[in-house]
Amino acid sequence: MTAQPAAPGRLSWHVATLTGARWESATARTLTLDVPGWPGHLAGQHVDVKLTAEDGYTAQRSYSIASAPDSTGPGPAVLELTVQRLADGEVSPYLTDVLEPGDQVELRGPIGGWFVWDPSLESPLQLIAGGSGIVPLMAMIRAAQPHAGQPPAVPLRLVYSARTLADVIYSGDLAQRARAARFSLSYALTRAQRPAAPTSPSVETSVGPSARAAGNGPDAIALRGSVTYGRISSDVVAAAAWEPQVKPAIFICGPSGFVDAAADLLIAAGHDPAAIKTERFGATGQLPAFRRVAVVPGSRSARAKSGQRVTLAGIVPRGRPPYPRAARSARQPIGQAELCLPRLPPAPGYPSVAVASTRLSRGKPQLLAGSRSVARGTALLGLAPRRRRRCWR
């Protein structure tokens, strides 16, 4: 992990005036802000936004910058933020539903010098977004592909997980960009019904860039991307992400559970953990409590002591390749798993379960009781979606 030299001077507050706004989905709104004196930014950075009530009460939150760095060059400093409205949020509903053109807010930045894409890098880009985690990745896409109709400067693959098509942010812009060469777009929809369901597997077999031209049902045609139904999985990664040999620069952004799941899947596929940069948002619910569950070999589900059903999404060995043969396929039986089940489902939208330890085995499942010979593998588990969810911020 090497830090880039990016220490800025004092970050002062700027007065930003809303000059335009557009809805990207039913709950996400892009704000176009005129920010005199804006120093410019790198793709992937964020800003702090401050609201002040008449009595002086203030509230601050961080929001990712959606616009490419170029748009803040000489001339009027225009900055675009995309804000996802959180139902019980304090600041986001104001920015999405109340703020009107001409209104002013204060902001300062840019903030964050780690989760940034350097245009001078020639590595292919692997971008993985969960929900509104697409926003800083969109800044990278726009930086890498200044003209939507032309291929990006580096080959780019985007895997974007959203609940439904209606929740996809930038769908029109992405559809246009994905028409260009060297741009692969794949959606993983976690709450959508597949249009026609001939079989029951959770993942389409025909995912991936090669399937894009042929389309993958009406959704794919509308979106110009391949679509799978269900959470991101080893199958999705195998079909839609770069192979490790390509050595892409990897950026993952989304809810923390999603980020961990995606990062583990990529590491399992052989990607170098050091090549992965992550940005997380949202709460994970209360800190998880450890519970043990038995996982039946060959089964793709298990029942935890708490009664919560867990679904096996794959086996992800820790460490570097070569992995044991048994660990390569998600369909290999899992022997034992000690799970860490959240008492509350993590929010928002990706209730993955962290696994404390696993041991890969074909034998009879047993509970691990304080075993030390662990950390050889991690089973990625997904809790079935529950209605009761909470969002914070």
Next chain:
Amino acid sequence: MSVISRGFSGRRRPDDGRLPPGQYLERGFPVLQATPTPAVDTGRWKFTITTEDGTTARRWDWSEFKALPAERLTKDIHCVTKWSKFDTDWRGVSCDVLLDGVDTTAEYVMARSYGGYTTNLPLADLRGGRAWVAYEYDGAPLPPDHGGPARLLVPHLYFWKSAKWVTSLDLMTRDSRGFWEELGYHDYGDPWREQRYQGD
């Protein structure tokens, strides 16, 4: 100068003086980190204190560390990304215990973690019952995504100073910037003075 946000009233809570400026109260426990969560095996875990001349002054493995006198504490924590959480419940070893008898004239510390994370602090802030290496949260082992098996806990500073997966404290005679500090975050990070970024 403040710009009044037309129509914004906000969600106030009774100000009992526990929320630092610019923070909001969080009931969950967000996870913020720059890299994948490293798998740290307690069978190979170690924790060291290195003095300014490079000498390893203290070294513990997991069982030795767990045998050190630990205390249970309840603290408010404050993340630079604006959330604060009250009354978090930890168990860990005071840095006073860890640093006891270590011969040094250093004034700064670089905390280093599995996975490569670093953060710098004044040594004085690790003394006086203000800092711990914690391995339990809410009565259970600290999960990996929250820094388990053990993390630094310095609740009077922004929470990025409480390095997850901590494995060493390297004493330094001169201050040197850690991971986020190098990227523009404040060297000290006092939430009550809202020291989020360099220059604050």
